[in-house]
Amino acid sequence: MTDEQMNTIMQAIKELSDGQKELSDNQNELFKGQKQLIDNQKEINDRLTRIEEKMEFIQHKLIEHDEQIYTLRKKHITSQ
Secondary structure (H helix, E strand, C coil): CCHHHHHHHHHHHHHHHHHHHHHHHHHHHHHHHHHHHHHHHHHHHHHHHHHHHHHHHHHHHHHHHHHHHHHHHHHHHHHC
């Protein structure tokens, strides 16, 4: 094998190694992004749960308020 052939093979091996390192780095970045996405989804789900709980409370209070208005109107009508 000539020196030129050996240099070509060594260059190909180096390029392959560099490509594998770049691929590994890109995969690590992808995994970091995926983890951040999952963390963000968990936070959003927690927020939505809290909002749903607050909405249930607000709906309950609105129903109570409507019942109070109905009662007051009924008393007002019967008192006239």
